[in-house]
Amino acid sequence: MKKIKLYLMIFLLTVIILITAAATFNLCGIPVDVDIGSRGEKEQEGEPVAEKQVEEKPDEEKLALEDDLVLDENIELPGLKEPKESNMVTLEEFNRAVSKVVEDVTPQVVNIRVRIRYRDNFGEERIAEGVGSGVIYTEDGYIITNHHVVGDASEIMVTDFNGNEYPAKLVGSHKDTDIAVIKIEDRDISMASFTSIENVKVGEMAIAIGSPFGFSQTVTVGVISAKGRDIAISSDAFPMVDLIQTDAAINQGNSGGPLINASGQVIGINSIIFSPSGASAGIGFAIPSDTAIVIAGQIIRYGRARIPVVGINMGDNETEINGVYIKSVIEGYPANEAGIKSGDIIVEFNNVELMTPYEFFAQILRHNVGDMVRLKIYREGEYIIKDLVLVEIS
Secondary structure (H helix, E strand, O other), X not given: OHHHHHHHXXXXXXXXXXXXXXXXXXXXXXXXXXXXXXXXXXXXHOOOOOOOOOOOOOOHHHHHHHHHOOOOOOOOOOOOOOXXXXXXXXXXXXXXXXXXXHHHHHHHEXXXXXXXXXXXXXXXXXXXXXXXXXXXXXXXXXEEEOHHHHOOOOEEEEEOOOOOEEEEEEEEEEXXXXXXXXXXXXXXXXXXXXXXXXXXXXXXXXXXXXXXXXXXXXEEEEEEEEEEEEEOOOOOOOOEEEEEEEOOOXXXXXXXXXXXXXXXXXXXXXXXXXXXXXXXXXXXXXXXXXXXXXXXXXXXXXXXXXXXXXXXXXXXXXXOOOOEEEEEEOOOOHHHHOXXXXXXXXXXXXXXXXXXXXXXXXXXXXXXXXXXXXXEEEEOOEEEEEEEEOEXXX
């Protein structure tokens, strides 16, 4: 009895294995043309099972193509080419190059700690502390950072690369561009080199140095993800324009620190991150050096930013001409005096093509009061050149 049970178990296992094997072939994309039920019935009746004959029909299109195909055993076909010389460096060379850049630049980056005094809802004085970064702009101690780092600070302390601490004073700051300048009393310190964002291409290396979460002299590496980003922070402030986007990790505490290129030059001042969690999500933004050094220069000379204007109000451009549509001209300002009219379209600013009001504002931020600029204007089918001097808003 036990032997019969054992045989039955073996038989059942064999059947299950065969069925599973057939199903597996189907899942693997191999067609199985087996009719288990019909085959079993015929075998039980003792009738032989004939192989299934498949009659292939000629493919008329295939035959036509074969008739037109002319073979040539002497045809010359392309073969393997000699390897091309590459300008790519080895990983070891790349590592050495990055390390050398970082070694040269880190002495120009500082840690900034601030204390902010404020009153709570009950009128009690409170003290909050914060941390940020900065980059040394001049040898006599001027440091560029962000307005949101030091703009409201009552006490500012700077720590340099060697761990030396200096009290710093706020020279001035500008909320809309998020640029601020502080100063320490030190001489002959290493200052950073700045270069225009116009010299930078998307895809090139970007290195961020700063103090994320208070960890000073932290280095992260990425690329320039995009240029010319515009972000509206709030309804009561100018939009931040012409920003550099990077995937180099930027976190809280990196603000005010430099974004540098592969040559060790500052291309931007780290300012904003886009993150649902508050930590780096690979989308960070830096203020281009072109804007940063102009605003910093104004603050150093005058104690505040002096943003120039031409005296126009811009509107939506619903024409087929690319450019900035002038909705109205303000009397007494350079645009009015130069003969610019409502309905004109600014297509170029100092030979730079314009598409949006943001791009126009970005060019304005790169200039100082008193600079002469050239505008190319489209008016009623003609292009007109207007030269005017930028003034400060009154």
